Amino acid sequence: MTTASKTDLDRSVVTDFQQLSQFGATPGGGVDRQAATEADGAQRAWLAEWLVARGFRVEYDRAGNQFGLLEIHPGAPYVVTGSHLDSQPLGGRYDGAYGVLASAHAAQRVAQQWREGNLAPKYNLAVVNWFNEEGCRFKPSMMGSSVYTGKIDVEQALSTTDRDGVSVAEALSGIGCLGSGTGPQAAAYAEIHIEQGRNLENDGITIGVVDSTWAAQKYELVVHGDQAHTGSATMPDRQDALLGASLLVVAARELAEDFATAPLHTSVSQMTIEPNSPVVIAREVRMHLDLRSPIESVVDLANERLMARFAEIEARAQVRIEKATAHSWGVAGYQPEGVKLSMAAAEDLGLTYRQIMTVAGHDSVNMKDVVPTVMLFVPSVDGISHNEHEFTTDDDVCAGVDLLTEVVARLAVGELDRTS
Amino acid sequence: MTTASKTDLDRSVVTDFQQLSQFGATPGGGVDRQAATEADGAQRAWLAEWLVARGFRVEYDRAGNQFGLLEIHPGAPYVVTGSHLDSQPLGGRYDGAYGVLASAHAAQRVAQQWREGNLAPKYNLAVVNWFNEEGCRFKPSMMGSSVYTGKIDVEQALSTTDRDGVSVAEALSGIGCLGSGTGPQAAAYAEIHIEQGRNLENDGITIGVVDSTWAAQKYELVVHGDQAHTGSATMPDRQDALLGASLLVVAARELAEDFATAPLHTSVSQMTIEPNSPVVIAREVRMHLDLRSPIESVVDLANERLMARFAEIEARAQVRIEKATAHSWGVAGYQPEGVKLSMAAAEDLGLTYRQIMTVAGHDSVNMKDVVPTVMLFVPSVDGISHNEHEFTTDDDVCAGVDLLTEVVARLAVGELDRTS
Numbered sequence: 001m002t003t004a005s006k007t008d009l010d011r012s013v014v015t016d017f018q019q020l021s022q023f024g025a026t027p028g029g030g031v032d033r034q035a036a037t038e039a040d041g042a043q044r045a046w047l048a049e050w051l052v053a054r055g056f057r058v059e060y061d062r063a064g065n066q067f068g069l070l071e072i073h074p075g076a077p078y079v080v081t082g083s084h085l086d087s088q089p090l091g092g093r094y095d096g097a098y099g100v101l102a103s104a105h106a107a108q109r110v111a112q113q114w115r116e117g118n119l120a121p122k123y124n125l126a127v128v129n130w131f132n133e134e135g136c137r138f139k140p141s142m143m144g145s146s147v148y149t150g151k152i153d154v155e156q157a158l159s160t161t162d163r164d165g166v167s168v169a170e171a172l173s174g175i176g177c178l179g180s181g182t183g184p185q186a187a188a189y190a191e192i193h194i195e196q197g198r199n200l201e202n203d204g205i206t207i208g209v210v211d212s213t214w215a216a217q218k219y220e221l222v223v224h225g226d227q228a229h230t231g232s233a234t235m236p237d238r239q240d241a242l243l244g245a246s247l248l249v250v251a252a253r254e255l256a257e258d259f260a261t262a263p264l265h266t267s268v269s270q271m272t273i274e275p276n277s278p279v280v281i282a283r284e285v286r287m288h289l290d291l292r293s294p295i296e297s298v299v300d301l302a303n304e305r306l307m308a309r310f311a312e313i314e315a316r317a318q319v320r321i322e323k324a325t326a327h328s329w330g331v332a333g334y335q336p337e338g339v340k341l342s343m344a345a346a347e348d349l350g351l352t353y354r355q356i357m358t359v360a361g362h363d364s365v366n367m368k369d370v371v372p373t374v375m376l377f378v379p380s381v382d383g384i385s386h387n388e389h390e391f392t393t394d395d396d397v398c399a400g401v402d403l404l405t406e407v408v409a410r411l412a413v414g415e416l417d418r419t420s
Numbered sequence: 421m422t423t424a425s426k427t428d429l430d431r432s433v434v435t436d437f438q439q440l441s442q443f444g445a446t447p448g449g450g451v452d453r454q455a456a457t458e459a460d461g462a463q464r465a466w467l468a469e470w471l472v473a474r475g476f477r478v479e480y481d482r483a484g485n486q487f488g489l490l491e492i493h494p495g496a497p498y499v500v501t502g503s504h505l506d507s508q509p510l511g512g513r514y515d516g517a518y519g520v521l522a523s524a525h526a527a528q529r530v531a532q533q534w535r536e537g538n539l540a541p542k543y544n545l546a547v548v549n550w551f552n553e554e555g556c557r558f559k560p561s562m563m564g565s566s567v568y569t570g571k572i573d574v575e576q577a578l579s580t581t582d583r584d585g586v587s588v589a590e591a592l593s594g595i596g597c598l599g600s601g602t603g604p605q606a607a608a609y610a611e612i613h614i615e616q617g618r619n620l621e622n623d624g625i626t627i628g629v630v631d632s633t634w635a636a637q638k639y640e641l642v643v644h645g646d647q648a649h650t651g652s653a654t655m656p657d658r659q660d661a662l663l664g665a666s667l668l669v670v671a672a673r674e675l676a677e678d679f680a681t682a683p684l685h686t687s688v689s690q691m692t693i694e695p696n697s698p699v700v701i702a703r704e705v706r707m708h709l710d711l712r713s714p715i716e717s718v719v720d721l722a723n724e725r726l727m728a729r730f731a732e733i734e735a736r737a738q739v740r741i742e743k744a745t746a747h748s749w750g751v752a753g754y755q756p757e758g759v760k761l762s763m764a765a766a767e768d769l770g771l772t773y774r775q776i777m778t779v780a781g782h783d784s785v786n787m788k789d790v791v792p793t794v795m796l797f798v799p800s801v802d803g804i805s806h807n808e809h810e811f812t813t814d815d816d817v818c819a820g821v822d823l824l825t826e827v828v829a830r831l832a833v834g835e836l837d838r839t840s
Contacts, residue, residue, distance in 0.1 A: 240673075
């Protein structure tokens with residue numbers, strides 16, 4: 001195994017990232033390349049070319065996950081590293097895409113060390129670009145890694161349709177990315193991502209080693225009212241679903257304000273309003289509402305307080321609030337051995353680091369449930385994410401690739417096997 | 421001129437109305453026949469056939485308004501009577517459609533009186549089905565009558581597109597209803613409509629003679645925030661456009677509650693949320709907000725109080741509220757001579773009646789600004805409207821046609837000319 005020093009940084013990832021950022025580029029400096037759109041197809045073709053030129057074999061599994069495979073020991077399992085290239089509409093350039101490109105560079109560097117006789121990997125190497133992590137065009141999010149890890153059924157994923165009725169299967173076929181099979185067998189997984197928060201920046205630290213996820217309670221709520229004329233219906237007669245939904249949005253914010261001393265994030269960011277006419281009181285609003293905290297009991301208490309508000313909101317707007325779906329999870333940890341391995345690697349590279357939790361979901365959250373998994377963060381300037389102004393400095397971009405290379409190298413030689 | 425007594429009611433309008441209600445019928449008992457859709461085309465063809473079978477000539481003007489013309493004195497202007505057949509999505513059967521069918525029956529009965537030598541009209545007769553009164557597929561509402569009365573430009577109307585990018589011109593051509601010319605010259609206009617409120621029902625009265633419109637202040641507001649990750653963005657960092665919009669919805673309702681002693685109707689029923697993703701804080705919400713009252717000063721005061729809330733809402737949600745468009749109108753009267761003529765006709769027919777204001781807009785609101793105009797209401801059961809459960813009893817349906825017949829006959833002989 002090898003170590004890199006800060007003096008011999010390979011900065012080619014920066015120029016490659018500039019190229020990658022051209023796909024689906026928006027005038028505001030971001031990208032719009034939702035899953036299996038034309039822009040997604042174009043960037044996948046670019047990545048395939050990049051990988052093939054460096055000796056990787058590219059293949060797609062039955063869920064549209066894109067793999068770049070390098071077989072060192074025929075039949076051995078793979079150290080898999082990657083993230084996702086798909087973006088939100090008017091998303092940032094770094095979310096996901098940085099992790100895929102960093103993984104490609106890291107895997108290529110590890111392969112180079114092997115070819116030069118400086119590393120003796122025990123496992124094969126795979127770069128992965130997971131399909132549809134964002135979930136904005138096709139729900140749910142993290143679709144590709146969910147199929148790979150057996151959390152959702154492949155047929156359910158492929159038959160999911162977007163707002164225009166196009167299925168995942170059709171969209172993937174349209175960009176030539178619907179493969180077969182279940183992808184390479186993983187021995188371990190590593191992912192790097194921008195933090196999407198301010199913690200690393202505030203602390204002046206380059207690397208976050210993710211040790212756990214925040215707890216969350218997520219609802220899909222349906223507010224049932226009744227249609228009426230916006231002009232002539234008297235106020236006491238109205239059963240206004242949009243008023244009910246708005247009261248829920250405000251109540252969610254008030255919950256977060258009540259927990260000012262403990263971290264609680266509450267959000268409503270999507271509504272489907274029926275009939276959504278300027279002259280018809282809404283009969284139905286379908287909305288997502290979520291509560292997240294690093295402390296499980298805070299989520300539980302916030303959830304109780306939210307439920308306690310329902311009756312008052314139902315009475316005021318004369319609506320009925322239905323919980324269509326509810327998902328919750330507690331604080332979930334990544335394997336401590338992976339955290340230790342990553343911190344040791346950062347220490348050896350002379351990079352500043354700290355343990356950190358992830359608020360957002362990542363494909364690594366799925367992967368950690370099936371194989372030893374490492375998740376790394378680099379800082380987000382101003383914590384901005386899911387926004388065209390998402391930014392991470394080139395120095396941090398390069399440092400992240402250096403660390404990921406070191407982590408993948410250590411995973412490839414089986415260091416985690418020995419320590420776990 | 422003739423009078424009808426309650427004993428010789430012609431109830432054929434009831435069976436015709438059952439037929440008409442089949443077009444775009446919904447499982448819930450309503451209709452979905454938005455402007456220039458297939459269902460709208462089908463009902464227009466049905467109406468054309470009905471009119472032609474009774475000696476009317478059917479033509480379309482350049483804005484897709486459908487006319488059934490009966491020329492009694494070549495070159496003379498027309499007494500025009502009608503309403504609109506288009507509906508809201510999941511709308512009721514009566515809104516607009518009742519008025520068109522009532523007008524067709526009234527004009528046919530007046531023509532019959534003329535043919536039998538019992539009436540000597542001075543004017544020709546026209547039945548009209550105005551294009552796109554509802555404004556749900558193409559904005560603005562009352563499009564056909566607005567073009568007819570010169571309030572909006574025909575080219576602007578024809579180039580308006582729906583959410584799928586289909587223009588009015590394309591949609592009208594698609595159902596064979598894009599004509600040329602400016603339609604018949606009107607001498608007077610009469611319309612009948614369901615009340616869409618509870619006043620007539622509460623008072624046990626059959627006929628409302630509309631004397632004026634409510635005052636209104638309507639806004640299109642744009643709430644500007646900024647995209648961020650719903651999970652990881654800290655609460656103080658969020659510039660949440662959907663929170664800002666929700667606070668506006670609640671503020672609008674609070675305004676109405678504050679005016680509990682004076683009638684004030686406030687509504688928000690439509691929002692366009694960007695990007696409307698479950699994991700991205702909304703960067704922008706576009707919404708309609710309106711304030712209506714029969715008392716102009718109440719609208720003015722409510723408007724002041726609403727404006728006074730903007731700064732607080734902007735601060736709380738960290739957003740900017742833009743007034744994209746603002747329209748207002750005061751209490752506007754129908755010609756008193758038309759009100760008098762209608763009340764005299766109701767009196768002669770032995771129908772109970774009262775003067776009433778209209779909260780909702782109607783094509784007659786446009787027409788009253790160019791020719792003497794009569795607007796009549798029949799009761800709505802429970803005041804329900806823009807809803808599949810909209811209902812008016814058959815007795816009221818028939819009584820309305822009787823009165824409209826009498827009004828059209830009186831307009832046709834020029835009675836309003838003598839009294840005005």
